[in-house]
Amino acid sequence: MTARALALAGTGDLRALPALHSLAEHGGLPYGRPEARVMAALPPAELAAVMRTRLRRDGDNYHGNTTALEVLALCGSDAALAVEDVAMRLETPYATGRGRRAGGSYPRRAAWAHWRVTGDPMLALDVCGAAVRSGTASHGLPFLADLGPLAAAHAAPVRRLMESPGAWTRTYAAHAYWRITGDPGPAIPVLLAQVDPAWDGGSALPVREAVRILGEIGAPAVSAAPLLRRILAQEERLGRPRAGVRILADQAYVRTLTEALEGIDGWGK
Structure with a gap:
């Protein structure tokens, strides 16, 4: 069901929404950024309702919240109804990336969502820049790309990662470098x-x-x-x-x- 729902979502087909609601309710939404971009082709208001279901179902489960934060941030101001659900997670150690168990891509997604909600880039630059410097680059690069010229201080390490052995990291690094430098x-x-x-x-x-x-x-x-x-x-x-x-x-x-x-x-x- 997941593959079919994503394929429909990628074309903006509203028939994807019932399946996505079901996946949100039962913990089946995928966690990847490409899949989040696919889902973001759907109307933001309807999609935000799906992600609110996900956030409320999973509470403080940071693994379960990654896709929801990603998609809501991509929806931007159109996801206004979900702002409170995002804000509730910004004071947790997982959101800042400084907690004992904070790991994976969740801290970067949460910090990025914080920037999209508040307009303050400092937390996102701190957390995502640290990811690039620490070797967990693929978790920070897409968000630095979105920050664009605001992330100019991280351009040099991003460019080095364009020679990474990992295909996904090279791709994300190339995107981030272009968005940051304009070159x-x-x-x-x-x-x-x-x-x-x-x-x-x-x-x-x-x-x-x-x-x-x-x-x-x-x-x-x-x-x-x-x-x-x-x-x-x-x-x-x-x-x-x-x-x-x-x-x-x-x-x-x-x-x-x-x-x-x-x-x-x-x-x-």
């Missing part, structure tokens, strides 16, 4: 190297995320356009998911490719 030059080759034409849809490689970021960069990423067009023209793009889900996943990937090309050179407009 897409070093980021584009790193992102383009992640776009594997033979990708089967598996989550081990950040192919779709790299495509999305190249589209976000826009015209400076024009060197990626021929490859993206070739992938889009393939009859079979994804071979990993089972048949019914594969169609929905492929449709979501087509949408990502199309939007990236529109961002790069206006293709399809």
